[in-house]
Amino acid sequence: MLRRLTPFVLLALWMALLWIGLDWSQRPPATVLPRERDVAYVDYFARYLLPCLPVTSGFDYPVRPPDAKGALIALGFAEENHLGEDWNTALGDKDLGEPVYSIADGWVTLAVDFEGMWGKVVMIAYRLPEKDASQLSVVEAMYAHLDTMTVKGGNFVKRGQPIGTMGNVGGVYKAHLHFELRDQIGRGLGGGFSERQEGWISPTDFISTHRPASTPTASLQAKPAKAPAAQRAKWGFDG
Ligand SMILES: [Zn+2]
Structure with a gap:
């Protein structure tokens, strides 16, 4: 009896497997959603974002604009591998609270208090x-060691608009503005100093040729x- 049923059992099994197989084959392939890290912010x-930003109509200086009259740079771009410029208007901490201004019409990409060695940092993208x-299609400026910030990430700003004030990061430095200019957005905080300056632009050279x-x-x-280098210690710089 059992032996006679075997072909039927095998046939039923084969049909069941075939049915399951067909059923599976009809299922749509699983959708692969992009993971967060696959989305490149720069792209x-x-x-x-960039096509929505106002196109700049020129640049002025970040301290004592438009012409930086009365402002002084204690440590310049590329000096001692410096990636920015250290701006002052008075000796020591006498320029603590000196207003800092946006160098052009732009869009605030970041305004965060990082504390530590950086303090309050504002970054602004300027569409060229x-x-x-x-x-270049865009430059991004970094205004660091601020005492106060008067803009938030996502704000539109105008050339000459105050964005904050010069600080000393709770006494880590004598008050000054550490000011960097980069050839694209998204280079992050960086280290302030590097033997390699590719991607960083001399701020004063750029501004003076883009008025x-x-x-x-x-x-x-x-x-x-x-x-002069010998007088740096009297002013504020990253040292
Ligand atoms: Zn600096």
């Missing part, structure tokens, strides 16, 4: 005209003063 910014001689069209001829040559 997202270039594609979706398409025919800019620098061949607004309305700038009086006499102001086009304006540049912040430079402190």
Whole structure:
């Protein structure tokens, strides 16, 4: 009896397997959602945010704008591998609270108190005209060691708008503005100093060659003063 049933049992099993197999084959493939780390912010910014930003109509200096009259740089760009400029308006901490201004019309990408060695940091993206001689589409400025911040991430800012005040990070330094300019957004905080300066731009050189069209001829040559190396300790710098 059992032996006679065997072919039928095997047939039923084969049909069951076939049915299950067909059923599986009809299921849609599992959808693979992109993981968070697959979304590159720099690409997202270039594609979706940058086209929405105002195009800059020129740059002024971040301290004592438009011409930086009365401002002084204690440690310049590329000096001792410095990735920025250390701006002052008075000796020691006498410039604590000196207003700091946006160098152009832009969009605040970050305004965070990192404490530690950086303190309060504002970063602003500036969209350049398409025919800019620098061949860049955007530059990002970093305003660091601030005592106060008066903008938030996502704010639109105008050239010459106050964004905060010069600080000393709770006494870590003598008050100054550590000011960097980068050739793209998303380079992060960085280390402030590096033997390699690719990606970082000399702020004063860039600003002096990108002044607004309305700038009086006499102001086009304006540049912040430079402190002799021997006097740096009297001013504020990252040392
Ligand atoms: Zn610095």
